[in-house]
Amino acid sequence: MYPTPTERFDEFINHHPENKLELINGQLIVGNALTGSRLLLRQILHGWGAEAAIALAPTETWLSALAASYNLTLPKATSIEAQLNALEAQTKDFEFTPEDLSAGGTEATWPHHRTRQALTMALFRLAGNVGGQSLGRDFVMRLGDNGFTPDLVFFKNSGLNRLYDAFISGPTELVVEVLMPGHEEADCTTKYESYQAAGVPEYWLIDPSAEQVTFYRLIEGRYQLQSPEADGAYRPSSIPGLAFRAAELWQEEEPHPLESSLFVVEQRVEGFERQSEDEGPHWGSLLFIPNIQIDPVPISFEEFISWAPRAKFEFIQGKPLIESTPGTRNVLAMLLMTFGLASVVKLLPPQAWIQGLRQRLDWERQDADRKAEWWAIARKAAEKLRTDFSVGRLGVIGDLTMPQPLNYWSGITLVYWEKLENSWQAYEVLRDIDPDRHIVDLRQVDERWLTADQLWQIDRYLVEL
Incomplete structure (x- = not known):
C-alpha cells in the first residue's frame, strides 16, 4: 500500500521538488510548479501516512471525498464504521495506478547551486554600499496577494x-x-508576467547551463531586453552605482567571496536605513485553522506567511521533514487546501484512506485511556523538572487539555514562567522519561516567542501542574 522506507528515501533524494515554497494565486506552489506541490504532497503522505492528512479535516469530509472521487456509494443514516465497511467492500479488488508526477521533481545541478550561492554572497557583501540590502532564498516578496521567494533580491x-x-x-x-532545467515556464512566463505587472524594475534570468544572463528592464510598464555596456558590465537603472560583470560567473576557478568582482560598487551611496514599520504577520501569528474542503480553497497571504516554514527539505526516520514537525503539518494542510480532498485522495489507494480513517476512529474510542496515559507522563515530567532544575510554575497546553480527542499531530506541550537554565539538558531528561516522545515542546511563557495558538491555549485551556 505504501512504498518501503528504502523506496521512499530513494525517491525523495533523487526526485523531490526544488526547495521552494511560494504562494501564487491562492495556491501553495512547491519548486516552481503545481506538479511539484503534488509530488511533495504524495511524498509526505507516503512517509507520514494517510492518518497525518486525515487528522486535519472532518471524517465526514474525507468520506464524501472518497465516494466522489472513486465513484463509491455511501450508505445514509449509518455509523462511521458502517460507512467504512461499505467502502471497504466496494474497493477490496481495486487496482490503483499512481500518477506520473516526474515533472515535479528537481534536476538541480552543481552549476545551479554554485551560481546562486556566488550571487547571494557577492551582492550581500556590497549591498549596503549602494544604499540597500540583499537577501536570498526563503525571504518572501509580497506582490498583491502572492508571496514569491526569488533566488536573490x-x-x-x-x-x-x-x-x-x-x-x-x-x-x-x-x-x-x-534557471533550473524543467522550470523555464515558471521563471520565463509566470514570474516574468507577475513581476512586470507588479512593477519590479529589474528582472534578471541567469541560465548556468547556457552560461547566459538575460536582463529585463521595466520601461513604461513593459519589460525590455537590455545588454551589457561596451566594457562588459551591466548597470541596473534601479541601483545607481552598481555594476554587474556576468562573465565572472563562468570562471572555472571560483574566487573567494571577499575577492569576487561579480558586483562592483562604482559610486558609493548612503547606507540602508530600515524605516519603522509594524512587524506584520509572521510565523505563528495566526491561529492554525486551515479551511480544508472537498474542493480547493484559496490560501490568503496572511495564512501563508504565518504557517509556511522555511523551505528546508530533509528526509529523517523514513519521512520527509519540512524544517520541523509543525512545519511539515502546516505544509501538508496548505497542500490539502490547494488541491481539495476530492483530488488529494487520488494520490493513495482508497484502501489506504479507509485504513487511516479506521485508525482515527480507534484513537477516538481510546481517547480517555490515551489522555490518562499522557497526563501521567506530563506529571512525571513536571516532577522531574522541579527536582532537577528547580522549575517553579509549570503548566500544560495543547490538545491534552482541550475537549476534542487527541489526533495524529497531538503532543504534550509543557510551559514554564521563570527562566530555565540549561534548557537543552531539560529536553534530554524529558526524553529519558518519555522515550515515545509524547512531549513535543517545552516553552517559556513569553509573548515574543509563542505562537498565536500557544497564547490562545494558555489563555483558554492552561492546566497548571
Missing part, C-alpha cells in the same frame, strides 16, 4: 517597498532567478 525599503520582519511588501529594486 535587492531592496532599498523606500518608495517601491516596505520591509517587515518576515517579508517585504511591494516590488524590490532587483529580482534574480537562476
Whole structure:
C-alpha cells in the first residue's frame, strides 16, 4: 500500500521538488510548479501516512471525498464504521495506478547551486554600499496577494517597498532567478508576467547551463531586453552605482567571496536605513485553522506567511521533514487546501484512506485511556523538572487539555514562567522519561516567542501542574 522506507528515501533524494515554497494565486506552489506541490504532497503522505492528512479535516469530509472521487456509494443514516465497511467492500479488488508526477521533481545541478550561492554572497557583501540590502532564498516578496521567494533580491525599503520582519511588501529594486532545467515556464512566463505587472524594475534570468544572463528592464510598464555596456558590465537603472560583470560567473576557478568582482560598487551611496514599520504577520501569528474542503480553497497571504516554514527539505526516520514537525503539518494542510480532498485522495489507494480513517476512529474510542496515559507522563515530567532544575510554575497546553480527542499531530506541550537554565539538558531528561516522545515542546511563557495558538491555549485551556 505504501512504498518501503528504502523506496521512499530513494525517491525523495533523487526526485523531490526544488526547495521552494511560494504562494501564487491562492495556491501553495512547491519548486516552481503545481506538479511539484503534488509530488511533495504524495511524498509526505507516503512517509507520514494517510492518518497525518486525515487528522486535519472532518471524517465526514474525507468520506464524501472518497465516494466522489472513486465513484463509491455511501450508505445514509449509518455509523462511521458502517460507512467504512461499505467502502471497504466496494474497493477490496481495486487496482490503483499512481500518477506520473516526474515533472515535479528537481534536476538541480552543481552549476545551479554554485551560481546562486556566488550571487547571494557577492551582492550581500556590497549591498549596503549602494544604499540597500540583499537577501536570498526563503525571504518572501509580497506582490498583491502572492508571496514569491526569488533566488536573490535587492531592496532599498523606500518608495517601491516596505520591509517587515518576515517579508517585504511591494516590488524590490532587483529580482534574480537562476534557471533550473524543467522550470523555464515558471521563471520565463509566470514570474516574468507577475513581476512586470507588479512593477519590479529589474528582472534578471541567469541560465548556468547556457552560461547566459538575460536582463529585463521595466520601461513604461513593459519589460525590455537590455545588454551589457561596451566594457562588459551591466548597470541596473534601479541601483545607481552598481555594476554587474556576468562573465565572472563562468570562471572555472571560483574566487573567494571577499575577492569576487561579480558586483562592483562604482559610486558609493548612503547606507540602508530600515524605516519603522509594524512587524506584520509572521510565523505563528495566526491561529492554525486551515479551511480544508472537498474542493480547493484559496490560501490568503496572511495564512501563508504565518504557517509556511522555511523551505528546508530533509528526509529523517523514513519521512520527509519540512524544517520541523509543525512545519511539515502546516505544509501538508496548505497542500490539502490547494488541491481539495476530492483530488488529494487520488494520490493513495482508497484502501489506504479507509485504513487511516479506521485508525482515527480507534484513537477516538481510546481517547480517555490515551489522555490518562499522557497526563501521567506530563506529571512525571513536571516532577522531574522541579527536582532537577528547580522549575517553579509549570503548566500544560495543547490538545491534552482541550475537549476534542487527541489526533495524529497531538503532543504534550509543557510551559514554564521563570527562566530555565540549561534548557537543552531539560529536553534530554524529558526524553529519558518519555522515550515515545509524547512531549513535543517545552516553552517559556513569553509573548515574543509563542505562537498565536500557544497564547490562545494558555489563555483558554492552561492546566497548571
